[in-house]
Amino acid sequence: MGGMTATRELLPTVAPPSGACCAPMVREAIDPEPARELAHAFKALSDPARVQLVSIIAAHDGGGACVCDLTEPVGLSQPTVSHHLKILVEAGFLTRTQRGKWGYYAITPGSLDRIAESxxxxxxxxx
Amino acid sequence: MGGMTATRELLPTVAPPSGACCAPMVREAIDPEPARELAHAFKALSDPARVQLVSIIAAHDGGGACVCDLTEPVGLSQPTVSHHLKILVEAGFLTRTQRGKWGYYAITPGSLDRIAESxxxxxxxxx
DNA sequence: TCCTCAGATCGACATACTTCGATGCGATGA
DNA sequence: TCATCGCATCGAAGTATGTCGATCTGAGGA
Structure with missing residues (x-):
């Protein structure tokens, strides 16, 4: 294999002769179904209000946060906040528990790390 | 500090007496503007086709991938793929370079790690 | 110069999402 | 038992998004 010097610097100004226009893939790409699931998780975090909600709830750490403490910081109505929380629960980022007449939301442990690893x-x- | 035993297990069935219904925050939550930017980045990854595109391009590693190699795996029309690529470029996840009459897309180094760190x-x- | 090809942009359409006010429901307190 | 409170659900309205066919642009080759 002599003479293979500086091939990285000598990218051809035109593509390879025929057929392929790109270098071959080095690794396997994601399958459609995992891609769908991953996109669904990202979609849950694709709204500013939901990012704020996750952050506020994460800041409460231990006991979780109730809806009454979440409405005001994000500046949205109670039904809208409730709607966003539901999306985050369904995506697996939050868990909901009822204590007395208050509902408490907490971060699902490891859920954020799992998405970060992807x-x-x-x-x-x-x- | 005697007698502070098992307070974690003895969560009251009703909330604190008056006013506050939750424990106070342990840390600072995210500000609205950073939340907006973060949500925008997640939104770019919130579509299955875009997740696949990022994955395929990442799998090409070195030289990048041209659009002709991206249309078929995601099963969408060329204008649609072009549209998704534009969104990923604007979000900072991809860079585009022209070589000959082909356009090549590559992952912006560190862009995925940065979002993972958040x-x-x-x-x-x-x- | 003209033709061809890769791919970006445009316009249109259908669908999904965000938001709110109104209402329903379960738990507390009187 | 009844009223109140916290909050989930419903229905509606406006906006954003995904998708495609048609078209435009810019680079190469004849």
Whole structure:
């Protein structure tokens, strides 16, 4: 294999002769179904209000936060906040528990780390 | 500090007497503006086709991938793929370079790690 | 110069999402 | 038992998003 020097610097100004226009893939890409699930998780975090809600609830740490403490910081109506919370619960980021007449929301342990891992290292999106 | 035993297990069945219904916050929550930016980044990854595109391009690693290699795996039309790529570029996840008559897309180094960090450790969403 | 090809942009359409006021429901307190 | 409180659900309205066919642009080759 002599003479393979500086191939990285000598990218051809035109593509390979025929057929392929790109270099072949180095690794396997994600399958459609996992892609769908991953996108669904990201969609749950794709609204500013929901990002704030997760942050506020994470800041409460131990006991969780009730809806009454979440409405005012995000500046939205109670039904809207309730709607966002439901989306976050269904996506697995939050858990809901009822104590007395208050409902408390808490971060599902590990849920954020799991989604973070999908973006790094040897996962389908990481490099 | 005697007698502070098992307070974690003895959560009251009703909330604190008056006013506050939750424990106070342990840390600072995210501000509205950073929340908006973070949500915007997540929104770029909130579509299955875009997750697949990022994965396929990441799998090409070195030289990047051209649009002709991206249309078929995601099963969408060329204008639609082009549309999704634009969103990913604007969100900072991809970079585009022209070589000959082909356009090549590559992952912006560190962009995925940066978003992953916002979900873990001492960041506003992590715990 | 003209033709061809890769791919970006445009316009249109259907669907999904965000938001709110009104209402329903279960738990507390009187 | 009845009134009140916390909050989930419902229905409606406006906006944003995903998708495609048609078209435009810019680079290469004849």
């Amino acid at each position: 973006l790094t290292g040897a996962s389908p999106l990481g490099r | 979900l873990t450790g001492a960041s506003p969403l992590g715990r």
